[in-house]
Amino acid sequence: MNDFQEIADRVEIEALRGEFTDAAMMRDRARLAGLFTPDGVLRMPNIPVEFIGREEIRTGGEQLQDQWDFFVQNSHPGIIRVDGDTATGRTYMQEIARVLDGRSGLNFAIYHDTYRRTSEGWKFAERVYEVRYLDTTPLAGSAPGPDAQAHGSGETGDTGRTAVAGEASTSATERADDFSAPASAERLDRVIAALRANGFTAELLDDAAAARARIKDLIPHGADVFTGASETLRLSGIAQDIEASDRHQAIRPRVLKMDRATESDQIRRLVATPDVFVASVTAVTETGSLVIASGSGSQLPASAGGAARAIWVVGAQKVVPDLSTALRRVEEHALPLETARSQEAYGHPSAVNRLLVLNAEPHPGRGTVLLLREAIGF
Numbered sequence: 045m046n047d048f049q050e051i052a053d054r055v056e057i058e059a060l061r062g063e064f065t066d067a068a069m070m071r072d073r074a075r076l077a078g079l080f081t082p083d084g085v086l087r088m089p090n091i092p093v094e095f096i097g098r099e100e101i102r103t104g105g106e107q108l109q110d111q112w113d114f115f116v117q118n119s120h121p122g123i124i125r126v127d128g129d130t131a132t133g134r135t136y137m138q139e140i141a142r143v144l145d146g147r148s149g150l151n152f153a154i155y156h157d158t159y160r161r162t163s164e165g166w167k168f169a170e171r172v173y174e175v176r177y178l179d180t181t182p183l184a185g186s187a188p189g190p191d192a193q194a195h196g197s198g199e200t201g202d203t204g205r206t207a208v209a210g211e212a213s214t215s216a217t218e219r220a221d222d223f224s225a226p227a228s229a230e231r232l233d234r235v236i237a238a239l240r241a242n243g244f245t246a247e248l249l250d251d252a253a254a255a256r257a258r259i260k261d262l263i264p265h266g267a268d269v270f271t272g273a274s275e276t277l278r279l280s281g282i283a284q285d286i287e288a289s290d291r292h293q294a295i296r297p298r299v300l301k302m303d304r305a306t307e308s309d310q311i312r313r314l315v316a317t318p319d320v321f322v323a324s325v326t327a328v329t330e331t332g333s334l335v336i337a338s339g340s341g342s343q344l345p346a347s348a349g350g351a352a353r354a355i356w357v358v359g360a361q362k363v364v365p366d367l368s369t370a371l372r373r374v375e376e377h378a379l380p381l382e383t384a385r386s387q388e389a390y391g392h393p394s395a396v397n398r399l400l401v402l403n404a405e406p407h408p409g410r411g412t413v414l415l416l417r418e419a420i421g422f
Contacts, residue, residue: 050126053131053166054124057124057131057159058124060079060167060168061155061157062119063079067079068105069115069117073102073103073105073106073109076105077099078098080167080168081160081169082097082098084168084169084171086104086170086171087170087172090174091108093241103237107237107238107241112141112144113141113144115140116139116140117137118138118139119137120137122135122136129160130159130160130161130169131158132156132157133157134156134157136154137152137153139151140183144329144365146182149179149183150181151176151178153173153176153177154173154174155171157170157171223373223378224419226361226418227360227363232248232417235330236248237332239332242403242405243404243411245408245413246412246413247413248415248417249416250417250418251418252281252282252357252416252418252420253280256282259285259414262355263355264319265291266291266292267292267318268292268293268314269294269318269319269320269321270295270296270322270346270351271286271287271294271295271322272323272324272343272347275324275420275421276357276359276422277323279421280357282322282357295314295315295318298314299311299314299315312342315342315345316350317346317352318350318352320351320352320353321351321353321354322356323336323354324358324362325356325358325362326362326370326374327362327363327369327370328413328415330364330365331367332403333367333370334347334413335371335373335399335400335402336401337378337396337399339386339394339396340398341398348400353410353411354411356414357414357416358413358414358415359416360415371399374399382422
């Protein structure tokens with residue numbers, strides 16, 4: 045290969061690396077995926093994710109980018125070694141980001157690259173992302189705009205997110221204020237993708253009747269099943285189905301007959317470590333986190349990991365953009381409704397004494413979310 049050809053190759057590879065950063069910053073997932081060979085691979089072990097092929101790279105990029113409040117990536121040229129129709133190289137990265145649940149940080153990283161000459165020009169055959177430094181100190185700044193001051197001061201900042209992303213016709217705050225309205229089909233799809241990326245098994249069902257039928261398939265014959273106190277389970281008929289079935293052992297009816305003064309330890313063990321726990325949540329974020337509020341905390345161990353398997357049935361109105369909005373939903377919407385119910389049933393108000401946030405499921409197959417297209421429960 046002559047010197048001029050190698051110079052041309054290097055220029056084209058450098059342009060390829062620059063276009064990757066531009067496509068990421070512009071959230072152009074299709075263009076970013078097109079920078080790879082059809083069988084190209086994008087690996088990020090520190091996250092961890094691995095996408096193989098253009099379609100996985102495109103859809104995987106959507107799942108990651110949908111979690112951003114804002115993201116800035118700077119790339120710095122590294123070495124390129126050309127060897128005929130293949131080449132290797134490194135690109136040095138500096139990035140700052142904040143995601144919708146409020147987490148933020150700065151990192152320095154390296155892309156270890158393999159390039160391949162194709163009929164369409166040079167493409168990435170593989171990019172492997174290695175983080176060399178990570179600082180998760182909360183970022184004090186914000187994107188310029190009418191909502192920047194509110195966001196920087198620690199308020200909800202959802203309208204600022206919309207202004208940055210430019211992807212919604214109405215602000216997230218406006219959507220979140222009506223905590224009883226079902227989420228749109230687009231938002232439900234986004235939640236399903238985020239939950240799956242976080243290790244949960246997630247299914248999108250039409251309504252409570254579909255969930256009621258699906259639950260019967262998910263509970264193994266003979267299992268000990270504990271049903272959490274939930275308006276969703278009561279209104280859907282799921283609680284009644286479980287507690288009246290002879291296919292498995294329902295724990296709640298048994299516990300209600302036990303003496304809390306003399307059998308409290310046995311009750312605690314029964315409800316904390318069932319074979320299957322079925323309940324609902326107070327909110328689910330578009331970044332794939334589940335938020336569960338409780339007065340006594342007795343139901344939280346099973347959700348957190350005590351149950352061998354957990355199933356949550358979630359109405360479409362419980363979808364919120366991020367964790368801060370989820371906490372507002374707990375206090376401003378769910379708590380008043382539960383207090384009214386508790387006052388009528390028990391003669392005293394409810395309280396949020398315990399909060400559990402499940403950001404991911406580290407044991408694939410343990411946690412299943414049945415997300416409904418209809419609103420049900422608190």
